[in-house]
Amino acid sequence: MDVIALSDPTDAQIEEWQAVAAAVWAHDHPDEPAPEPEQVRARLMVPPMASRNLMWTARDATGRTCGVAYLRLPDDVGRAGEVDVQVLPEARRRGIGTRLLAAAADGLRAGYCKTVIVQALAGTPAVPFLEARGFHCVLSLRGMLLRLDEVDASQVAELVAAGHPDYRLLRWTGTVAEGLAGELAMAKRAMADMSLGDMTAFRWDADRVREMAETVTARGETLYTVAALHGPASAPRIAGFTEVVVSAAAPERASQYDTAVVPEHRGRRLGIWLKAAMLEWLRDERPDVREIETDNADDNSHMLAVNEELGFRRERDYLDFQADTSDLPTTAC
Ligand SMILES: CC(C)(COP(=O)(O)OP(=O)(O)OC[C@H]1O[C@@H](n2cnc3c(N)ncnc32)[C@H](O)[C@@H]1OP(=O)(O)O)[C@@H](O)C(=O)NCCC(=O)NCCS
Incomplete structure (x- = not known):
């Protein structure tokens, strides 16, 4: 068995990767829609912001691709890789996973990255x-799903109408307006108090906010944002925001991205107001969206309460694992 680094994957190599991903998904996530091939390709070819993608495939003696490894290597070596x-x-328990992990671990160490995270579906072989x-487990997450045809439209309309007199809603697709990028970065930093296990929070600034939106677009996805503004119209401040991403390849299931309310604006039901406004917007703008998925840390009681009130239901559990890269296997032995 050979492990091969893919520096600039060809179409054929991407197709082989897609075939492995589809087989693994069908086996380990049988009741979830598999990522579309275009989504797999976009993940490989468009690195997340402030990161590089490194990839390896494992080939058996017949030349068939039997495993793959993806590494997101952060530009800032103080951040965790993924x-x-x-x-x-049919190729498991023969050391292929370990060989692929060792290749990725060598990539992490060569990039001076000291910590790595992996997300695993609870109850699958990934855990042992x-x-x-x-690795050790640092965070438990609930995978939640909202089926939009089960949403109580009158409840959502009431939540939106309730609002708050000191705030107004603003919504946009894609990149935030120039004058609000710094404000959005500040609001994103409000998520720093969210449970991240041992991980350090991302350092948001206006450039990073724009870069994140551009990355979403480059992957063939649309970013929808609703924000709660306060203060004078000439110099508005963002008190909170919520983001949902819809993929062109698989619009039926949208993904909830960040939601945050800045600490001094909490306790005023801005979180549920924002999310209800997002639901109304998507219903009007994107009737092709049927479901929204999200995951919440088990101890994030406020966000869990908001999501449950809107009708999100627990579907599955995820675990975030972390390791010091010095503790991971190496290809050298
Ligand atoms: C997780 C995964 C990559 C492991 O690949 P693999 O090639 O079977 O792994 P290895 O053969 O190198 O296993 C190494 C060790 O992990 C442990 N292990 C792996 N699978 C296990 C299982 N099903 N039950 C118990 N222990 C297991 C064992 O200690 C094993 O050593 P052993 O076989 O000598 O006992 C594979 O099961 C997989 O593709 N899962 C779905 C994808 C996924 O969830 N990835 C996210 C995590 S990276």
């Missing part, structure tokens, strides 16, 4: 694999 290893169901290979 790894995803996938092995065809990660525990056996140097």
Whole structure:
């Protein structure tokens, strides 16, 4: 078995990757819609902001691709990298996952990155694999789903109408207006108090906010944002915001991205107001969206309460694992 680094993957290599991803998804996430091939391609070809993508494939003796490893290597080595290893169901327990992880771990160490995170679906082989290979669990998350045809439209309309006299709603698609990029970055920093296990928060600034929106667009996705503004119209401040991303390749299931209310504006039901306004907007603008998925840390009681009031239901549990890259296997031995 050979492990090969893909520096600039060809179409054929991407198709082989897509085939592994589809087989793994069908085996390990049988009741969830698999990512579309275009989504897999976009993930490989468009790195998340402030990061590089590195990739490896494992080939068996017949030349068939039997496993893949993805590494997001952050530009800022103080931030955690992120790894995803996938092995065809019929090729497991033969050390292929370990070999792929070792290649990614060498990439992390060569990039001076000291910490790495992996997300695993609870109850799948990923959990004993990660525990056996140097990772420990740092966070439990609930995967939640809202089916839009089950949403009570009158409840949502009431929530939107209730609002708050000191705030007004603003919504936009894609990149935030120039004058509000710094404000949005400040509001995003409000998420720093969210539970991240041992991980450090991302340092948001106006450039990062724009870069994040551009990355979403480059992946063939649309970013919808609703924000609550306060203060004078000439110099508005953002008190809170919520973001949803809709993929052109799979619009039926949208993804909830960040939601945050700045600490001094909390306790005024701005979070549920923002999310209700987002639901109304998507219903009018994107009737092709049928569901919204999100995940919330188990201990994020406020966000869980907001989501449950809107009708989000727990579907599955995820675990975030973390490791020191010095504890991970190496290809050298
Ligand atoms: C997790 C995954 C990559 C492991 O790949 P693999 O090639 O089977 O892993 P390895 O053969 O290198 O296993 C290494 C060790 O992990 C542990 N392990 C792996 N799978 C296990 C399982 N199903 N049950 C118990 N222990 C397991 C064992 O300690 C194993 O060593 P052993 O076989 O000598 O006992 C594979 O199951 C997979 O593709 N899962 C779906 C994708 C996924 O969830 N990825 C996210 C996590 S990176």
